[in-house]
Amino acid sequence: MAQGKEDEIKGRRKDSIELFIGSSQLFLENGLSQLRYMILTEGLSIPDGYDQCPYRCYVWSILSRTQTFSTNHYLQLLSESESSLSKELRAKIKGDTFRTLMNDQKFHQKVSEESLIRILSCIAVTNDVGYVQGLNVLLAPIAYCCHRSEPQAFAILHTIITYHIPLYITPNLEGVHTGLNLVEVVLKMIDPVLSEALDSKFLKPEIYAFPSVLTLSACTPPLNAVLKLWDFLFAYGFHMNILFIVAQLIINRSQILESEQPMKVLRNFPSLEANEIIKLSLSFIPELPKPLFDLIVRHGHDKSVPKKLKAFLANADV
Numbered sequence: 001m002a003q004g005k006e007d008e009i010k011g012r013r014k015d016s017i018e019l020f021i022g023s024s025q026l027f028l029e030n031g032l033s034q035l036r037y038m039i040l041t042e043g044l045s046i047p048d049g050y051d052q053c054p055y056r057c058y059v060w061s062i063l064s065r066t067q068t069f070s071t072n073h074y075l076q077l078l079s080e081s082e083s084s085l086s087k088e089l090r091a092k093i094k095g096d097t098f099r100t101l102m103n104d105q106k107f108h109q110k111v112s113e114e115s116l117i118r119i120l121s122c123i124a125v126t127n128d129v130g131y132v133q134g135l136n137v138l139l140a141p142i143a144y145c146c147h148r149s150e151p152q153a154f155a156i157l158h159t160i161i162t163y164h165i166p167l168y169i170t171p172n173l174e175g176v177h178t179g180l181n182l183v184e185v186v187l188k189m190i191d192p193v194l195s196e197a198l199d200s201k202f203l204k205p206e207i208y209a210f211p212s213v214l215t216l217s218a219c220t221p222p223l224n225a226v227l228k229l230w231d232f233l234f235a236y237g238f239h240m241n242i243l244f245i246v247a248q249l250i251i252n253r254s255q256i257l258e259s260e261q262p263m264k265v266l267r268n269f270p271s272l273e274a275n276e277i278i279k280l281s282l283s284f285i286p287e288l289p290k291p292l293f294d295l296i297v298r299h300g301h302d303k304s305v306p307k308k309l310k311a312f313l314a315n316a317d318v
Contacts, residue, residue, distance in 0.1 A: 012047050013047075015042075015045045016038065016042065017035070017038050017039070017042060017044060017045070017055075017059070018055050020034070020035060020038060021035065021055065021058055021059060021062060032062070032063065035059070035062065035063065035235070036063070036235040036236060039059070039231050039232065039235045040232070040235065040236075043228065043231070044056055044059065044228075044231055051106060051224075052144070052145065052224065052227060053227075056145045056227065056231070057142075057145040057146040057149070057152060057153075057156070059231070059234070060142070060145065060156055060230070060231075060234045061152065061155070061156060063234040063235055064156060064159050064160060064163075064164065064234055065159065065163075066152075066155050066156045066159040067155065068152065068155070069151040069152055069154060069155035070151065071151050073151070074122065074150065074151035074154060077122040077125055077126065077154075078118060078121065078122060080125050081118075081121035081122055081124065081125045082121075084125060085121060085124055085125070089124060089130060089131055090121070092131060092133070093117055093120045093121060093124065093131055093136075094113075094117060096120075096133055096134075096135070096136040097113050097116040097117050097120065097136050098113065099136070100113070100116055100136045100137060100139075100140050101137075101140050101221075101223065103221075104221065104222075104223055106223065107140065107144055107223055110144055110147040111140070111143045111144055111147055115143060115147075115150055116136060116139060116140075116143060118150060119139060119143065119150055119153055119154045119157065120135060120136060120139060122154050123135060123139075123154065123157060123158060123161070126158060127158075127161065127162075127169065129169060129170060129171055132169045132170075132171075132173070134211075134214040134215055135157075135161070135169065137211075137214075137215040137218050137219050138157065138160070138161070138214075138215055138216065138218060139153070139157050140218055140223075141218050141223065141226050141227055141230055142156050142157050144223065144227075145227070160238070163301075164238050164300060164301065165216075165238050165300035165301065166300070166301055167299070167300055167301060167302075167303065168214065168300055173214065174303070174306070175299060175300045175301075176210070176213050176214050177206075178299045178305055178306050178309070179213040179241075179242055179299055179300070180204075180205040180206050180209055180210065180213055181205075181306070181309060182242050182295065182296055182299060182309070183205040183209050183213065183242055183245050183246060184204065184205050185292065185309070185313065186242060186243065186246045186284065186288065186292075186296070187205075187246050187249060189287065189288060189292075190246055190250065190284055190287060190288075191246075191249070191250055191253065193257075194249060194250065194253050194256065194257065197256070197257055197262070198256070198262065201262055201263070203262060203263060203266070205245075207263070207266075208263065208266035208267070209245050212241075212244075212245050212248070212269060213241065213242070213245065216230070216233060216238060216241045217229055217241055217244050217245065217248075217272065218230070219269075220248075220268075220269045220270075220271070220272050221271055221272070222271060222272065225271070225272035225273065225274040226272065226274075228274035228275075228278075229241075229244060229272065229274050229277060229278070232278050237297060238300060239296050239297045239298075239299060239300060240281060242296050242299075243281035243284050243285075243296075244277050244278075244281055246281075246284065247276070247277045247280035247281045247284070248269055248270075248272070248277060250280060251270075251273060251276055251277065251280065252265060252269075252270050255270070289312075289316070291312055292312060292316075295308055295309050295312065
């Protein structure tokens, strides 16, 4: 592992999570549970001289059950993309990559647009629906953490959209729309005053929360806060982003309620406060009915959730 050798040369001390992922685990599920707990209680550390956790890509790979992806296989996919992707699709990808985290200088120092294009072209080749807009922003945090390995960045994104949130990248983005409905239901339960205030201005989640649901909140800066939120999503499930969005609304509720035009506040969500968002999101769980939380957990991969959500709402006092 090149990064590990580099760290040894520099004499960097490994923290408890890095030592844990480097050790052999007899029981997979027990090891994963322990790793999740360590992320919740300790978080991934940033050593001196680093702008982010140097082993985050390995933690994300472990938690998402992403296999190591060979360079040769990646090169084969690249070759296939060059011969099979239409000019229109290439233009669509490039139109998105050009805008990816445009104002984040640190991101662009590590991740080139050409790298994003290559990874997304491989995704388009392997994905049944080709390329869906928004995948560039979903890729951005992964590409940043895996900037030394394009094949592994591809593998992590492919795993997420294939196994964890496949309904987010269907042609009609059905999982995203279900997620927006869930944001509305959760907000009504957690903060009915704020929910009613937004309703009175005809502000539905489809209007203000679509990018945040689609990109798992990666559309809102700063990137270091996105990475911390994603550590939690990889550990406890990408469905938790629904609660993250509600938490963001509540954190900024005073500003929203006091504004005559709250959409000005919500057009671009205020900067992420990762620790506060995680803490608030966890506090919501005991307040939500178990059947509803179960639908939140499954909405990214279970086609039956919209129908079951309607049935739940018909019988609930929401």
